[in-house]
Amino acid sequence: MNCIVCAGSTHVGRQPWHRYCPSCRYESADLAPLINEAYAHSQVNESERETALKSVRTENFKIIVERLARIAPPTAKRLLDVGSAHGWFLDEAAKRFSVVGVEPDVVVAQGALARGLPVRVGYFPHVLEDGECFDVIVFNDVIEHIPDIHSALEACRAHLDADGLLVLNVPRSTGFFYRLSKLLARLKWRGPFDRMWQKGLPSPHVHYFNERNLDRLVARHGLRPVQAFHLRALSADGLLERIRFAGQLHPVALYAQYAFLLCALPLVRLLPSDIIVCIYSKNG
Template identity: 60%
Template sequence: MNCIVCGSMTSSGVAPWHTTCRYCDYESAALAPRINDLASHAQLNERDRETALRALRVENFQAIVEEAIHFAQPGARSMLDVGCAHGWFLEAARGHFVVLGIEPDAALSEHALAKGLPVRAGYFPDALEEGECFDIIVFNDVIEHIPDIHAALAACRERLAPEGLLILNLPSSRGFFYKVASLLARLGMRGPFERLWQKGLPSPHVHYFNHRNLSRLVSKNGFFPVHFFELPALRVRGLMERLRFTGQSNRAILWAQYVAIVCAIPVLSMFPSDAVVCMFRKR
């Protein structure tokens, strides 16, 4: 298989479904998505997941909206959120932009619509009307799930206004937790590595980038990089809900985990984060 970033031959990785490029560090997975497949959906308790992730996501989304305001062209108004899920990013952005969300998961898009958010069910760009364009297009934890990323980037170029802004928020292969999980997988413990790739979930990751190889790939598709920043993978707010979601019910163990992680957050902030945001302008 050839690397989608640099075209070199890829090598086998740390699992049978995993390949890496040793020239540009791009990683890929042969994991098939099963969105709207009831059998895989039943594995997730969506409501618990929502509570567990909400506080962290909302703070990170506010940070992204601030950067979008700073880097968008003067007068930029319209914003498209691809794969808007529960609509939290739309909620963070709608005070500043005229927002629209697209969501392929039927249950999630209905949930967001029921909250009064402007959301269309379907895939990008098919769910858009002919000629519909935006000043800003955002993908929050979405682009790493899309198998044909070249087609998605071409559609972004087509659907962005001149000098429009493309914002990609995604996991980074340089992140501390990803590096640890890769090391453990090499030692035969694949659990954390499979969890980070979301193996077995309705929509697993098919790509893992770092900001360098991602910039190279996106630049080949008619954009240039304008800004890059990291988001914290852990925040104190909402941490207890996230720990409860792991299934631990013993209160003493929960609190011990909580205290250990709160103490570790300043140390972890010295390493590259597992969540990065890369912003590009249409050439």
């Protein structure tokens, strides 16, 4: 199998379904998505997942919208949020832009629609009109789930205005927690590594990038990097729910992990971040 970034040969990695490119460091997983399948949803307590992620995501979304407000031309109005989920990014972005969300998970989309958010149920770009264009297209924790990423990026270029911006908020292969999970997998403790790839969840990760190979991939679609910045992957609020939500941990193990992470948080902030936001411009 060849690398989707540099076309070099890829090697088998830490699991039979994991591959990496020794040349550009791109990583991939052969894990199938199960969106809208009842089995995968039964593995996750949706309300706990919501509590677990809300506080750190909302903090991060505020930062992204503030950056966008500074970078985008004053005339920029229309913003598309691909994989808008519960609509938390739409809530923030609506303070500056005229927003539209796209969400394939019917149950999740209906929750956002019930809150009055402008969400189209289905997949990007099929739910868009031909020739429908946006000033900003945002993927928050979404593009790393899309197997045919080249088609998705080509659709971004087609649906961006002449000086439009593309925002990719993705997990980072050089982040501390991802590298720690790889080290643990080498020592035969594979749970954290599977968790980083979201194996067994409704929509697992299929790509892991760093800044360099992501820029290189996106450049193939005529979009040039404008700015990149890191975000925090953890905050104290919602931490307990986050450790609990996908696992069947014994209460002692659960609280031990919680206490450890809570004490380690100030240190974690000094380590390489696990989230990168890259902003690209069509106007190169």
